[in-house]
Amino acid sequence: MKKVWAFLKGCFVLMRKGSNIYYAWVTFLLVLMVIGTLAYINQLYSGLIVTAMRDQVSWGFYISNFTFLVGVAAAAVLLVIPAYVYKWKPIKEIAILGELLAVSAMVMCLLFVTVDLGRPDRFWHLIPKIGILNFPQSLLAWDVVVLNTYLILNFVIAGYMLYSLYYKREPNMKYVLPLLLFSIPAAISIHTVTAFLYNGLAARPFWNASILAPRFLASAFCSGPAFMILLFQVIRKWTNFEIKDEAVFKVAELIAYAMFINLFLLGAEVFKEYYSDTAHLAPMKYLYQGLNGHNDLVSFIWTATFFNVTAFLLFLIPQTRENFITLNIGSILIFIGVYIEKGMGLVVPGFVPDVLGDFYEYSPTGIELLVTIGIWATGLFVYTMLLRIAVPIMNGDFYVGEDGVHPYIGDQLFLVRRAAMHEKAPDLLSQ
């Protein structure tokens, strides 16, 4: 136990050290977090009236972000499978970055759900034994269970691995491997359960399609890895952590498959709705064509569709997939495309038009945007802090010192431009 404390203390010392860029970045995130918190305090004080939600559209931007981020978190599994099931070395080296991203995304998910609650002071009603959790009947109760399990699971796996490396021990795979293998079905379950949350409502035909859960998974395996590709490049450019090109390209290849399945499933659903042309077509018509003059989402969803198809082609062709410019364009397109499709494009048409045929066109208010920005900043802050610890440990720049108590910190800067370092290094040697 004493060793754990020493490790945690070392981590805090480490987190306070860094280059000016590191300080600037963290300060920037903290400012956004403070702004988000202030906006949230405003919402707490006035009630959810400050949002654009109302009785017809009772979920909005917060739940859209939540749904998208569950996908990002679930996608960590796309690194765990090649790394630990197929034991592919280039990805094994970076699998921990995926697990840490899952932890950060889960933190954001839980925050998004919390800010959406009308009575966040009563969140403890969700804790089994203390409150009354309606498990296993309510899918939201399932979601509470699986999201927290997945968060703890990834935190424990990554934490234990880093802890072992810090004390220069081989992680005992006897404990870690079962957890890692369990994290694969757990990742699939978080997104499946989130899909079922919508899927189970007979009153909402747009969600009540059995194809929803597979679509969720397919799109998650696009957006999460696309986000990771972008992050990997930032990490290897700004820290001295090595990520091999082939690892990045392998992830891109997996995205191409996932995007194919995603587009295929979307096509299957569009065909079914349009060809059978029942009353249940209305929400989809509202989304893709506009209905009765209500067409707020039309331009968004076509942008998303165009982005997803373009990115699919970019990732399908090996030449464009292995060119960093087109690769990055593709990743950004997928990120935006899925953010629209699995966010507002999913949540809002579930409510519009409502059963009585009423239309209410939802678009988030300034407060909702500020709170959302604050939560994204919190997620990035958590990820930055986790990387601040993980990157030096994995590079061998942060480990327990000779005395067995105090840490040795080799990497004082953390965030620095790599190119500059490479240029300077030979000069120093020649002198």
Next chain:
Amino acid sequence: MKWGMVIDLQKCTGCGECVAACKRENNVAIVEPKESAMGRTMLWMDMLTIYEGEYPRLRVRQIPRPCMHCDHPPCAKVCPVRATYINEEGIVAQIYPQCIGCRYCMAACPYTVKSFNWYKPEWSPGIRNTANPDVSVRPVGVVEKCTFCVHRRQKAKEQAKSEARELREDEYQPACAEGCPTGAIVFGDLENSRHRVNHLAHSPRATRLLEDLGTEPKVVYLKEGD
């Protein structure tokens, strides 16, 4: 015992007295006109207006819509904290101090009967004095809905118990049924063959809203004849 309601659309004139009576009886918050225009009107009993066809063949239907008190309530199934549940007499209830305000039940309800307290309800002094002391006012951030005036059942039941007799049909009537000037709303025990609802619910004109969803509503409508 299964409390239920029959609404005869042939008799209903769409006057809206049920809506007003409900609002008074249950201390349903009065929403500012600005918020009301934005779709935040709070009504436990709503008057749905459905336009069919176009002028000159336009036909307007008025349908009073309380909570359907479904036998298979989708809202009770999805609530993560069991704040909404169906009781042994078939009334779907909402426990306000238990509700966390996630609004999952609103997404699940096919009849859009649930209202959310988007802000702290304000009561001007004049209105506060006319509030019904039998019904609690709801705090900000919870979902509320029609209860079939369950507080009236409580009172009537206690009265009957103190007089050591069975509850009579006319003793427990929700405010909407009591207020309806044409007697279009009939309330009672659907399983008791002496109650009028029991007969009316089996009328050939009887229909329920969105029956194909399998919610088994306990509010039965009698269709209009032409």
